[in-house]
Structure formats: C-alpha cells, structure tokens
Amino acid sequence: MIPSKFDYERANTIDEAIKYLVEYGDEAKLLAGGHSLLPAMKLRLNNPVKLVDINRIPELKYIKEEDDTICIGAATTHYEIESSELIKGKISMLSQIAGSIGDVQVRNMGTIGGSLAHADPAADWPAGMLATDAVLVLKGPDGLRTINAHDFFLGLYTTSLAENEIITEIRIPIPHGNTGTAYTKCMQPASRFALVGCAAIISKNNGLCDNVKLAFTGVSANAFRDAAVEEALTGHAPDVDNITIAAEKAALDADVLSDHFASEDYRRHLAKVYAKRALMEAADNL
Numbered sequence: 001m002i003p004s005k006f007d008y009e010r011a012n013t014i015d016e017a018i019k020y021l022v023e024y025g026d027e028a029k030l031l032a033g034g035h036s037l038l039p040a041m042k043l044r045l046n047n048p049v050k051l052v053d054i055n056r057i058p059e060l061k062y063i064k065e066e067d068d069t070i071c072i073g074a075a076t077t078h079y080e081i082e083s084s085e086l087i088k089g090k091i092s093m094l095s096q097i098a099g100s101i102g103d104v105q106v107r108n109m110g111t112i113g114g115s116l117a118h119a120d121p122a123a124d125w126p127a128g129m130l131a132t133d134a135v136l137v138l139k140g141p142d143g144l145r146t147i148n149a150h151d152f153f154l155g156l157y158t159t160s161l162a163e164n165e166i167i168t169e170i171r172i173p174i175p176h177g178n179t180g181t182a183y184t185k186c187m188q189p190a191s192r193f194a195l196v197g198c199a200a201i202i203s204k205n206n207g208l209c210d211n212v213k214l215a216f217t218g219v220s221a222n223a224f225r226d227a228a229v230e231e232a233l234t235g236h237a238p239d240v241d242n243i244t245i246a247a248e249k250a251a252l253d254a255d256v257l258s259d260h261f262a263s264e265d266y267r268r269h270l271a272k273v274y275a276k277r278a279l280m281e282a283a284d285n286l
C-alpha cells in the first residue's frame, strides 16, 4: 500500500504541465484529484517517477455557457458540477451523474477530466459524454485538438489521449426544444461505481420521440451508445409500453462484463431494467 518513490511538481499553467509531460515522457503522470491515480500507485499498478499536479491551475476550473454549449474545465470537481445552477438548469442529467459518484470526499476531490482520462469501465462520466455527444478539447506540445467523445474511449482504461496531452475542456451541446434527460445506475454498494449506469436523452416533436440517445457504462469494457434501443423508440410516443419494448433491446449485442459483483446474465438483465428507468425518467422530464 506504499507507492514507489516519485517526485512532485505543481504546474501553474496548462503549458507548464505540458512542458513536464514532454520533458519526462512516460515517466510523468498528471495528478488531478488523485482518486484513481493514487490508489493505482499504492497498488504499484502505476509507478510514475514524476507527478505533475494540475489541480490548482485556474484555467482548468470553470463551468460556463458559450454558443449553446456548456464548457467545463477539466479540473472541475464532481461536486462543482453537481452543485452548478447553470448545469441543473440546462442539462440536469449531468448534475445527477456528478451527484451519484462515490461519496462526498470523492466528489470534492475527483475531477471530470481525471475520470475521462482514466476511462474506468465502471465510471459514470463516459456514459454522460456519449449520450450528450460531448467534445473533448486536448492540448499537447503541438497545440489544441478536439475529439468527439465517441472517438475518445477505446477500451478498458484506454483512450485516444496521447502521452504528452492534457484534457483541458469538455464541451457539451445544450439540448434544444422539448428534451428530457436522466441518469440511472445500479451501484456497487461500497464504492458506488456503476455495475450498470444508463444516460438517456429524449426529444419529442408532435408527441413522438424524434431523437433518442441512450448510453451505458459498467456493462462493457468501455461505455457505449445503444443504437438498438434508440432506434426502437424513435418515431414512437415516449409512453410506458413503447419504452418497455425499446428497453428490452438493451445491450443485446454488447460484450457484457462478468465479475463477482454481477454475472454477465445479471448485468444484461440490469441493462434492460436501468434503460427502462432512465427512459421513463427522461420522458417524465420532457
């Protein structure tokens, strides 16, 4: 439970953090809230020589609205997102996701950028990012690039983030018109990580769903959008019968995880149950 020896640097700007990443290459690790990295270091699963603390860089901590988009600095904590009035008013599902993470201590320290970079298969944010079609802003020595959340998560703890890049911002399009959102999850009782987490967004036009987005976390090695459920509900009224039929298609083609918390069959069952709950709640929020 004691990490191997490491040096610590506190970066004051994004560029300073990148400078350390370039200088130390794969020996360096960014430290944000430390709530995933430090446990991994204590288990010696991760042994960085240089820890680069980005937690006090002011340009990474903000929540603002810009051009119909919510922009969140990567070092913004789960608690800051959970308690943001702007987010509650514009995309309440994001407050729900943040409020469901771990306990108060985890939410006060853990950051959205750290969670996305870590890409834990049971983390909550990835489902929210996929359902909202979020875009991540990454910065490296060659400057900024943006990447759609759909292209960011590659697998178990694996993303398309380069070794010398830092996530600087998350951009989430604000849903328009008659739209309801919801996040439901079956949580591991001790950690509150998702055994199954489901983010749902329903838009309604003339009484029918014209846009349905549904994303899972915890079910597979990485979060995914469930096209079968989305297609089954699109064009139909968001009532209990149609939602039940659509939710039955949940995770049908997914490569479902199995562990001592939930077998493959049980997780697949939970995916249907939580898809139905998320869709029903999103429909109620229309």
Ligand SMILES: Cc1cc2nc3c(=O)[nH]c(=O)nc-3n(C[C@H](O)[C@H](O)[C@H](O)COP(=O)(O)OP(=O)(O)OC[C@H]3O[C@@H](n4cnc5c(N)ncnc54)[C@H](O)[C@@H]3O)c2cc1C
Pocket (backbone or CB within 6 Å): 029, 030, 031, 032, 033, 034, 035, 036, 037, 038, 039, 054, 074, 075, 100, 101, 102, 103, 106, 109, 110, 111, 112, 113, 114, 115, 116, 117, 118, 120, 122, 123, 124, 125, 161, 165, 166, 167, 168, 191, 192, 193, 194
């Ligand atoms: C007891 C406990 C319960 C938890 N329960 C939940 C839960 O219910 N749901 C859930 O989703 N999570 C849960 N977590 C994880 C928690 O949300 C973490 O805070 C989060 O996964 C990582 O964020 P962090 O800021 O702590 O990142 P860190 O641990 O500091 O870093 C994690 C990784 O991301 C990298 N990194 C950090 N920031 C950036 C950045 N801006 N750009 C690029 N790379 C970066 C780091 O180098 C490291 O590799 C739990 C953690 C604990 C300890």
